[in-house]
Amino acid sequence: MKDMMRSAMVIARRDFSAVIFTRTFLFFLLGPLLPILIGMAFGGLSEKISNDSLRPAMGLSMPPAQAARMLDAREAIARRIGADHISALKAAPWPADPQQLLARSDAGYAAVVSGSVDRLVLTGQRADIARLEGDVRLIASAAKMRATLPEVRVERNPVALSASGQAQARLTTGRAAQILMFLLTMLLAGMVLSNMVEEKNNKVIEILAAAVPIDAVFLGKLVAMLSMSFIGIFFWAVCALAGMGLLAGPGFALPTPAVGWPVFLLLALLYFAMAYCLLGSLFLGIGAQAATVREVQTLNMPVTMGQMVVFFFATYAVDHMGSAPEIAAAVFPLSSPFAMIARAAQDTALWPHVLALAWQALWVALIIRMGVWLFRRHVLHSGTKRPLFRRRSPPAS
Template sequence: MSTTTNQPKNAWQIVATREVMVKLKDKSFVASTLISVMVVLGAILIPYFLNSGGKEYTLATTDSRASSFVTVADAASDEDTSFTATEVADSDAARALVKDGDADAYLAATDNGWEIVFNAEPDNTLINAMTTAITSTVTAENAAAQGVDLATLSAGTQVTTSALSGSENVMLAFMVAFAFAMLFYMSTVFFGIAIANSVVEEKQNRIVEIIATAVPLSQVLAGKVVGNLILAILQIAIYAVVALIGLQVTGTAAEFGWILPSAGWFAVFYIAGFTAIATIWAAVGAMAARTEDVANLSNPVNMVLIAALFSGIYASGTVLKAVSFVPVLSSIAMPRRLLTEDVALWEPLVSLGLTLLAAALLTRLGGRIYRSNIMRGGTSVSWKQALKK
């Protein structure tokens, strides 16, 4: 009787703190986090540094006509790319410059137009720039010679694009949605297995029997879920900060401001989705007799997470809209819709409400399975047996 009255009311906080501290001292957890941080930073910085500094092209020419085309190409190029003409006496001298690497190409006149001579592999950027410069210049000269107003001739030919709905950055939005999906999937699997393994290890070592005399099993379970949720949020927050630092370094942070509202919704749906399934991971640990049993018993959970991953990434149209209201699946699907579509405010609110309701029901189910099997020894319990109890 005295044991019950002496049990701390907020014991889950102690359990949660222990879960966090143990994980933070785990070298494999710290190492995997650091590796992920380097991957995130590398994905942002490496393309930036590879593409930074632009490209300076030098073209060998033998007359002022060819040099003028190079000047036109340079004027039309962006600030990271430049074109410079090196005029020499004859074709042999121009080819020698290209051969020796002192020029990127030789712009030579032919009977029918112009030829760009490279030493080895042609450069498409240089080809496109010079083709545009030559075509625009010669076309304007030919039109003037024929007494044709080129501006009048090309009137009404300009083509622009627009979209009735959705993001203006479709490809980028898909890549961000893909990153959200992978974060949710990998994080829930990683921390879910950590919860299950922690439970089964305490069960194998019979430590849980000692803990249960001082702490109610419901609070032990709550502490494990909350502790791992805190770790998951902390890890994702680190990734977000690193990504922001990388964007600041590359000077592109302002260009990604449109992502922030969807990122906020992703954080909310992530917490709701993780909470919905975390207790089931604890139930898997309670059902297992050994850590080796966790893999087989977690198959139903993994199937749900894989369905969430693939439907959230590849579903479209009506199917995507439908799965964005299915708990757990919505943790990936709804943030993607918010990135790529014009979504009414009531939709994420209803979807979130359904996820929270599912979280409450699954927490109750997982808690019942956990309490029924955590003290059970011998062989593992199947899902069919666990659900019957």
């Protein structure tokens, strides 16, 4: 056992150095940040477009006294419900024909409100009238009632703890941890597949198999890719914290999980390592059997789809703590890391995590052993390579 671990560390250092000290690894670190930046830019743009399209401005062509009442009422409503939730009013020439005002290219509004507070006229296209009529009625009602409707002040009574609010916040933390773990696992574990196929095609795997046990080769490659993944996660976490510090502001605080942040972060790292090793060992076994990159791509899709089904099963179990589906998700090896990290966010007990980590480590060892057995049987058996997909020979005539 000691010799095998020593050999596995030699393989891990070899693969780790071959990946880290390359220029492509820098692009690997920066690659996930570019879609995030582009998504943030397009998200802000789409939100602005959505607000502009859903709440277009209206021109206000009324006598000065009537227009002042409408503008004051609109500002009062905007202070209460937010300026983005009520259409804007822009002063328009008065007296004027509303149709001529809308025909102007520099008008800047989609409809024109004319008449008086007691008798409104809304001029515009049918679709714009249907969208804006409710806002016009609300503003006019506030303008009519402003003299008799006093502004009611609400006394604030904040509390330090709310049981239902805390439970909902912890549920949100668990779901966010699950999604983040799943995305990182699917992003990073797939590299194990191509790594094994390349070394098989280059005959390197045969040299390694002759020098060290196959178990050490599999374990070493898994440790090397996991170590590389931790470097990427550390870099992305630093960037995420820096971005949150710049964008969120000083008052921003994430919901505290049930076990506390230090223990939760430690469990998150351990469960990510287990999820990565479970999926990575499965990918290693597949890559060891595949003879070409095409076979790897063919097998990658069903494995990925199966892992997505497992992830959805784990997310379903989050809302049913202690139920049969949640226990099944915690016991099934591939879904266990995702189910247990959600449990850590909602339950203070630590002993289930010790059992779960030991259970997941056992399955990692079993999957590696199964991959090694298949590799010896189909690839190294009698010095010949047996392809994973074999064509049947036509029957003899």
